[in-house]
């Protein structure tokens with residue numbers, strides 16, 4: 001595989017370097033000696049992108065991507081466990097915001113009757129659908145693409161696609177909040193609230209309160225709106241999965257927190 005000569009978000013048929021970088025990390029983790037998960041679809045996406053002219057970014061960018069490999073693996077594992085637990089709690093509607101090249105609909109052991117709704121931009125979802133169709137792989141749940149920009153009225157698009165807002169949901173926001181403007185983040189949670197009934201669960205990768213660009217404190221916002229919230233720091237999460245101990249500070253670990261919340265009222 002060659003390398004691109006810049007590190008910009010240049011398109012490869014609608015899918016850019018960010019999604020492909022995360023897919024590359026998942027492919028590497030899958031091939032490692034003791035993986036936290038196996039994602040055989042990540043390599044399919046990379047191969048499809050390469051066939052359309054995508055190249056690995058230059059070395060300094062690859063070094064940056066590699067530096068968060070343990071973080072990214074722990075994050076994937078945590079969201080996997082969130083959805084598996086949601087199924088065990090009886091939730092049948094899963095919503096993945098900004099799904100990118102996430103392959104949970106194909107690789108997780110879904111309970112029968114589960115519907116996985118994926119929201120992302122039309123070009124990203126089209127690339128994904130084409131690649132999986134070309135490889136003749138089937139999802140393990142009923143899979144519904146909702147091609148809409150999250151700054152538009154995505155709750156309407158979700159309902160139009162069959163989502164039932166009288167039933168609980170499990171919703172994930174992974175790798176998303178930093179892409180949204182501050183007011184967009186507040187609106188996002190207001191919309192999640194509007195779609196959620198008691199028993200719903202959300203999982204969010206968030207930046208710690210106090211970061212300049214993080215206007216709202218997500219755990220506080222959720223608590224004030226009736227959610228029971230558990231927060232885990234990235235360092236604790238990586239420690240849990242054996243990827244970094246608290247006594248081994250890793251300066252490349254993003255200062256994020258992982259928020260798991262259940263609507264109780």
Ligand SMILES: C[S@@+](CC[C@H](N)C(=O)[O-])C[C@H]1O[C@@H](n2cnc3c(N)ncnc32)[C@H](O)[C@@H]1O
Pocket residue numbers: 018019022023097098099100101102119120121124148149150151174175176179180
């Ligand atoms: C870094 S990727 C994360 C993807 C996925 N959650 C993962 O971890 O592999 C960010 C994704 O967010 C999507 N995204 C960012 N802003 C968006 C928006 N306003 N509306 C819809 N999708 C958006 C991008 O298209 C991209 O697929």
